[in-house]
Amino acid sequence: MPTNLPAEARAKWLKYLEARTPEEKLAALQEFFSAIPKHKGTENLRAWVRRKISELKEEVEEKRLRRSGGGISFFIEKEGAAQVVMLGMTQVGKSSLLRLLTNAKPEVSNVPFTTKKPVPGMMRYEDIYFQVVEAPALVEGSADGAIWWGTRVLGLARNADVLMLVIDLSNDPLRQVNVLIKELKTAGIYLKKPRGKVLVRKSKAIHGAKVVLCGKLIDCTIDDVRRLLEVSRMYGIEVRIYGEVTLEDVEKAIYETVTYKPCLVVLNKADLVSRDFTIKVVNSIKDILPDAEVAVTSAKVRKGLNDIPGKVFKLADIIRVYTKEPNSPKPSPEPLILKRGSTVEDAVRRVREEFVKYFKYARIWGPSAKYPGERVGLNHVLEDGDVIEVRTTIKGI
Ligand SMILES: Nc1nc2c(ncn2[C@@H]2O[C@H](COP(=O)(O)OP(=O)(O)OP(=O)(O)O)[C@@H](O)[C@H]2O)c(=O)[nH]1
Ligand SMILES: [Mg+2]
CATH class of the missing domain: 1.20.58 (Methane Monooxygenase Hydroxylase; Chain G, domain 1)
Known part of the structure; x- marks a missing residue:
């Protein structure tokens, strides 16, 4: 760049x-x-x-x-705790898996390219649901227009929270994985976790360019980042740096060219290959995509499907927090879905933005509490399964 x-x-x-x-x-x-x-x-x-x-x-x-x-619309409105987009070559078993994992009923057939538009379904994980969207099949060269829907499918992938790469174990699986990685990369979607994170926020309320260093810059100083924003004439922008980040990472982030997506590789049609072969493929995939989760399935004999929702939950990097009214014995059954690392403040804002102003303290039960009912402030970091009760200066709440 x-x-x-x-x-x-x-x-x-x-x-x-x-x-x-x-x-x-x-x-x-x-x-x-x-x-x-x-x-x-x-x-x-x-x-x-x-x-x-x-x-x-x-x-x-x-x-x-x-x-x-x-015409056919490719845009699928997000629903549930996160959106998972299923990608793969044709005839790998995407529709078969979608039928087994969700309430959707897409057509399954042995005719290539049966699925012609994205099909959404809801997949349950414990007390929450994920949206799983089957995308029409990709081919080599999709990112460069080999098929008319290729860039649309990749657009769908860019908007997803988690990607599910569906691979047919019986048909040169590593080639399929490599083609998908290549197409995604061409479209600026990476499956390898960046060592750091650059968050860019644009707002007219920000004066000039602001750089907040919460991590480490590897090949430059904070002044270099400021200079980059200056020469790029970036105003009304805040750049937050987490983890280990290079100047190029900052540049890519401000020009919005690349994005990272967590990914689950589903190796389907395990019924058609030997156990040894499957193990070899799993190991190769762990080498190629060290950050990915891998699941082995057979839609035909309905095996390996139970692992998928839990793996998606892990990849989505979310937590469930249950709110409780003061004096009520039970928390609400429906959790708030928050990003991992969220604080009491994030939870309060989610319930009602203005409650932050009237916040007195919160009580926490569950994994992040030192003892049941611990009294904490806005900065307390929440964990999956926490129960939170918020006290404000508003009478009765
Ligand atoms: N042996 C075996 N066959 C499977 C499995 N999963 C799917 N199939 C078969 O593979 C063919 C394609 O399945 P689909 O689920 O329609 O595949 P798809 O990826 O949605 O295909 P398109 O939408 O056409 O791109 C069908 O004949 C399925 O019965 C499996 O686990 N094992
Ligand atoms: Mg299909």
């Missing part, structure tokens, strides 16, 4: 960041593209912009079709 784009290009980039609708974004990005100088250092950026333009074109077209009441 180039750090020193000409001023004209940077100004156009800002326009893109400010754009709200897909139409505005598309127009702004097309202008930005024409302002990027063509040389080796901008190759990646240009490739990314080109892909983003084609994605936006499809989004605009889809919107138009939706409005006119025709």
Whole structure:
């Protein structure tokens, strides 16, 4: 990624960041593209912009079709605790697994590319539900337009919380995994956990550019990051750095070019191959994708399915917190779903934003409490299964 784009290009980039609708974004990005100088250092950026333009074109077209009441929509509104998007080549058993894991009833057949539009279903895990979406099959070259729905499926993947790569064990499984990794990478979706995290928040309320260092910068100083924001003319932006991060990571994050997705590899059709072969494939996948979870299934003989919801829960990196009214003996049966690492403040805000202002203290029962009913403040970090009772200065609450 180039750090020193000409001023004209940077100004156009800002326009893109400010754009709200897909139409505005598309127009702004097309202008930005024409302002990027063509040389080796901008190759990646240009490739990314080109892909983003084609994605936006499809989004605009889809919107138009939706409005006119025709066409196939690829957008699936999120429901439940997290959205899991199922990806894979054709005929690997995606629809068969979706039928067994969720309430959805997609068509299963031995005709390639049977599923032509995304199909959502709800999968239960203990007391919560995940949304699982089967995406139409990918092929090699999807990210570069080998099939018309390829970039749409990858757009769906970019919006997902967790990816489920479904692999047919009986048909050169490692090749399938490698093709999927390659297509996702081309679309800027990485399955390897970054060592650090760069969170970018844009808001008119932020004065200038703010850098908050909660982790470590590996190859630069905080001043280099500030300079990068300055030369990129990034204003009204806050950059928070967690873990170990390079200047390039910061750059990728501010230009929104790459994203990491946790992933579950489901090795299906285990009934067609030997145990030894399956073990070998599992080990190779753990080498290729060290951060992924792996499950071995057979939709045909209904094996290995019970592991999937728990693995998805682990990957989604969420916790369940149960609120309790003061003086009520029992917490609400429906948990709040929060990101792992969330605090009492996050929980309070989720219930009602303005309660934070009137917050007195909270009582906690469960894994994060030192003893049942521990009294804690807004900064207390919650854990999965906690029960929380909030006391405010508002009378009776
Ligand atoms: N032996 C065996 N066959 C399976 C298994 N899972 C699915 N199949 C068969 O594989 C074929 C394709 O299954 P689908 O579930 O439709 O596959 P898909 O990935 O949704 O395929 P498309 O939507 O067409 O891309 C069907 O004939 C299924 O019966 C399995 O675990 N073992
Ligand atoms: Mg299908």
